[in-house]
Amino acid sequence: MPPCGLIFKNLTIAIPTFDPALWLYGNSVFQPIKLFFMQLSSFLQRFNEPETLKMAKLGRELRAKGIDVIDLSLGEPDFDTPAHIKEAAIKAIQDNWSHYTPVPGFLDLREAVCSKFKRDNNLDYKPENIVVSTGAKQSLANAILALVDEGDEVIIPTPFWVTYSELVKIARGKVVEIKTTTEQGFKITAAQLEAAITEKTKMFLFSSPCNPSGAVYSRDELQSLAEVFRKHPNVFILSDEIYEYINYVGKPAGRTGRHHSLAEFEEIKDRVAVVNGLSKGFAMTGWRLGYLAAQTEIARACEKVQGQFTSGANSITQKAAVTALTTDLRPTMEMVKEFTRRRARVHELLKEIPGLHCSEPDGAFYVFPDMSSYFGKTDGESVINNAGDMSMYLLHKAHVSSVMGDAFGEPDCVRFSFANSMKNIEEGWRRIKEALRKLK
């Protein structure tokens, strides 16, 4: 039997459990119990587990008990990876691509990443600017660990993806939030940015399209931010563009003109690192592949960090990624077409519910309504004081999982994904409406 462990803050006491074998063989059960003390690192105290993963776990636990939970907490496309990408992976296995890979990625993949940047964004990069990783999350971690020192300020507009603030805390940096509102479409203005920059500012970190708000910055909006950065040459920009293709405004997906990046502005390009990956646009979350593009010195620094944590990314995934990035984007566009249909339907369903404030997202696959008009209300059993209570109420009473906005730095909102079938979306929102109706 394994020892059972009790964790008191950062203290683990492991108590050997009673072993029936000892009893059977005549040993006294009154033998002294050995205790050992394990001090967990202070590093662990500096950051939290991702709230998104916690909600997914709670949903799975209820489902395991036979409860029909509709998962609207999902942060991944509910589509299969396109067949031609899977075939490339099968071929890579058969061709014995089974050895360790170079830390920054295979050269042919880094060339494919460069041609993708040229094709979709009209950006020029060379393979030495690219570091391939085990997901965009690792690329973000590499860059933050490579650049942020203790006490450095990292500006993050709210709402932001849960992991940003935690990675900054891991690096002992200081998170400086810029608050945005539903009225401003959850986008910051140049004036807000200017006001947030101090002599300690090291980095600006954001995503467009944004998870959770769905906000997408237009070229003009990015240009006004770029003008501020031009005046502050010590500020580095980490631009998370993982939802690039899942964009409902502008021209068709995957063509220059729809998605815009701060890296387009020549005068600041050397200070921008673009992070992207295959998870969202190619329905490849489990394959784990991300990449970062930056000036060579930054790329080498990220390579150094990654070299000690994980080394090069999975060889089979890398070979499949060459196919994903160099073949046409039809499957991605088909997926985006379906997301577009669901986005419109969710918006209709949301409008039918009194007291929810939400604009239609321009990108990604989430709605992020302000639910604060329900705070202070009760169904007679549960009192809803905040977004966390709301998320739990919906999970336990409506059997719909969501993610509370606090996790994204926006405590009045709750995130609901539409990366689920139309049938589940309809049923999920029917249940939410019913549960909210009971709150008085």
Ligand SMILES: Cc1ncc(COP(=O)(O)O)c(C=O)c1O
């Ligand atoms: C904004 C954002 N960035 C990065 C990631 C992580 O992507 P990956 O699966 O490539 O690590 C996510 C995943 O949810 C995300 O929403």
